Amino acid sequence: MTFSLYRVTWTLLHMLISALHFIECVWISVRKKLDLLHKKCTEDEYDFISRYVKLFDKVPSHLVVIVGNESISYRDLANVAVWCIAAGISFISFYDHHGNLKKNETELFRALSEVTKGHLDNIIWGKKTKTHGLIKRNGTKNGVISTQKLHVNIFSLSDGKGALVQLARSICQSAISGQIKSADINQDIIDTKLQAEMDIPDPELALICGDVCSTYGFLPWQIRVTEFLQLQSHHNIQVKDFLLLLMRYGKCAQRFGK
Template sequence: MLRVLYRIIWTFIYLLCSFVDFVKSMTVSLHKKYTNYYKTLRLEDELKLITQAVKHMDKTPSHIVFVIGNENISFRDLGNVIVWCIAAGVSFISFYDFEGELKKEEAHFRSIVSEVHKKYSGYIVWGNKYPANGVQNINGTKNGMDFLRKVKVKMFSLTDGKENIVKVTHELCKSVKENILNVSDINQDVIDRMIGVHSGVPDPDLAVLCGSLCCTYGLLPWQIRVTEFVQVHSHHNMSFEDFLCVLYKYNKCEQRFGK
């Protein structure tokens, strides 16, 4: 009898917490909806505010990865994030969804961004082609870029991180077998460099977890050893103030690198 009573109590607590979380989610969503509806700032004004804010930060991320998680993908909102990253001087931005939907819809994503942000589409470099203006890939430092520099955009899924590690392992084994490389020469720097070649981007400085669940969803297991994680409620209806808040949180992080 007592066990049944405990079960009823825990079920009630679970339902109550779920209801509170639902109300909180709806409140935030409605607030953002009406805030965005009445907001009078033009995109150009937002970009200028972001650029000015970044100048007063001690450090900005060179590579940001947005983890979509279990949310439905909003291509327009992700397109806004890309343009904000251009204004912030971010060199690389990646989008990760473990099911790989973004990679499948990359052409559709590109067309939406080009349509909505036609003025800035020339500053976006998609896929494996590096920008011609020599973007920096030094992690965790202020890159000192001027307003509106090119940003490299790439999509990742669950298989990418694992496949890169497998490819690097095969290459190392082959190099040792053919006496090109000694086993003693294999260290963390060598592996980092080889994985970086396969991924096409440097290790992310900042990962933004989108959604109510705090989970990495298998995000690039080797490359996130020193990545800072910040969680946002959702990437849907994300405002430039939310984006700036993420940058401010990263700026305040003290990275000790295990020391």
């Protein structure tokens, strides 16, 4: 009887401690969010983001912005790119399945130039862009050398399903010409060729803009571990919106199929 009472008391105590720990975690999370929502961002946005992301459990190294069916706001996309530099994000990819962004990427280049006041030294353009190799020097800001670089890539539907079709055609032609044996064609070869073509890591976070929750055909072989979050619109996106999305990502527990 005494042993049973001891077990019950111990179980209740354990449940109480667990409940208190859960309440503490919720309170810390709520406090961070309230602090961010009511913070008057009168200080420099770059410094504000740099300091605030230190509170997050994790930050993605590769962020994707899926424009969806929205019209393109080049200024807002340029702002997100600059915020990524401040947050320590190394890769940002913009995806527009209509292909308008890729056709008018000079507009994005111009918007980035305006946002950074012409200092684009921190940005490295992906090899799929027209401006690839244009700027790859060490960046400076107010005379201080910055080592944080942001790789910018622009993709459309032709880089997704279209790339798979082109790769399949290329492999078939190689097999017909005898360059490779049909028995040697496997998933590893396909993955290797696709990765070599893109030369970017798999994205950890993708922001879907608009009311429709869809990948819109974005590079299906690179979203195996991607966390998708929905953004009502990228138009007039604010620093606080950006940080709240990063905060949500930081709380995500990725179990990788377990």
